[in-house]
Amino acid sequence: MGFTHIGRAAFLAGVTAWSLAAPAGAADASSADAQAAHGKHLFLYCAACHTIGAGEPDKVGPNLHGVIGAKAGTRGGFAYSAALKDSGIVWSGATLDAWLKQPTALVPGTKMAFAGLPKDQDREDLIAYLEQATQ
Numbered sequence: 001m002g003f004t005h006i007g008r009a010a011f012l013a014g015v016t017a018w019s020l021a022a023p024a025g026a027a028d029a030s031s032a033d034a035q036a037a038h039g040k041h042l043f044l045y046c047a048a049c050h051t052i053g054a055g056e057p058d059k060v061g062p063n064l065h066g067v068i069g070a071k072a073g074t075r076g077g078f079a080y081s082a083a084l085k086d087s088g089i090v091w092s093g094a095t096l097d098a099w100l101k102q103p104t105a106l107v108p109g110t111k112m113a114f115a116g117l118p119k120d121q122d123r124e125d126l127i128a129y130l131e132q133a134t135q
């Protein structure tokens with residue numbers, strides 16, 4: 001009886017520990033990693049024109065290190081279009097989402113020659129990657 005009682009308590013403690021040790025955050029972290037992994041793959045579209053690491057050179061487009069939180073068109077040494085420089089945009093998840101959906105819709109006159117990523121999930125995953133890789 002006593003033994004059964006202890007066993008049951010241990011079982012319940014185990015259940016409680018499991019509930020606490022496997023919070024939603026664990027699943028979120030792995031899905032964020034999966035998103036970023038897919039986003040890294042999607043960045044192949046961008047890599048023709050953009051580098052992403054600190055100190056890497058500009059290509060046809062500007063280096064994107066530190067771009068999140070920056071004002072659009074302000075990376076030193078890159079010849080931006082007037083349209084992007086004058087846009088007043090600050091790059092965030094939301095502004096990047098609109099930009100990557102259709103650059104010319106957000107900034108008419110931009111010289112980023114990229115049609116856009118029409119799928120919401122693709123943009124979300126790519127932005128998850130950018131949030132990690134541009135820091």
Ligand code: HEC
Nearest residue numbers: 045046049060061072073075080081084110111112113114
């Ligand atoms: C064909 C070349 C090309 C491709 C492909 C391309 N870009 Fe660009 N990108 C540019 C150019 C050029 C600019 C500058 C636009 C301007 O000055 O109007 C730019 C600007 C940007 C900016 C704004 C930078 C700043 O400092 O304000 C971001 C962010 C960006 N691109 C992200 C991406 C991402 C992410 C992809 C991939 C989905 C991508 N670009 C694909 C050429 C490209």
